[in-house]
Amino acid sequence: MRDGVNIEIIEHTADLGLKISAPTLSDLFVKAASGILEYAVGEKRENLLRQPDLSIEERVFVAEEDSWEELFLRWLNEQLFNLYTYNILAVDYSLLVKESQKKRLSAKTRYIKIKPEYIASEVKAATRHNLKIERTSLGFKAEVIFDL
Numbered sequence: 850m851r852d853g854v855n856i857e858i859i860e861h862t863a864d865l866g867l868k869i870s871a872p873t874l875s876d877l878f879v880k881a882a883s884g885i886l887e888y889a890v891g892e893k894r895e896n897l898l899r900q901p902d903l904s905i906e907e908r909v910f911v912a913e914e915d916s917w918e919e920l921f922l923r924w925l926n927e928q929l930f931n932l933y934t935y936n937i938l939a940v941d942y943s944l945l946v947k948e949s950q951k952k953r954l955s956a957k958t959r960y961i962k963i964k965p966e967y968i969a970s971e972v973k974a975a976t977r978h979n980l981k982i983e984r985t986s987l988g989f990k991a992e993v994i995f996d997l
Contacts, residue, residue: 853988856884865972865995866979872988875944878921878954882928885995886939889932891969897938897961904962906937913951917982920952921991925975931960933971938963972997 853872858865867884871877887894910927914920931937937960945955973996982991 854880856880864976864978865997866992867995868990868992870985870988870990874917874946874982874989877982877989877991878924878944878946878956879942881921881925881991881993882939882942885925885972885975886928886932889929889970889972890938890963890967893967893969894938897963897967898940900961905940906960906962908958908960910956910958911954913953915951917952918977918980920946920954921982921993922975922977922980924954924956925993925995928958929972929974932968935960936963936965936968937961938967970997 854876855870857868865888867881869877869881869884871880890897910924912920912923914923928939931939939958939960941959943957947953976994976996978994980993982989
């Protein structure tokens, strides 16, 4: 566990589940995205970050939803879409989550361009199956199942 963040793989038939805990909602969103992208590229992630011709691109993502769970799904699926459609891997995040009438996420993310062969596993989408985000005495925890 690093900086109060914990990620655990959940055994699930034909799918992949993650349990994430973090001190803040922003950390929860970042660690969930990092965890699933790490699964997608496997052990190659560290080598990708050491490429001599590293091309970095920055993108902004803003979304509002009625629940944290829906916003969480939208965020995770955006990261998967960027990886599999544009072959860009998120490497650094700056996130702000806030609650007013709706739940809102503003993110500035730095991506590196990767070759498709660096992708080790296909993750189709984050799903609503057993999805939950809860406040705990140490911050927040979430469970999410991904369709593989």
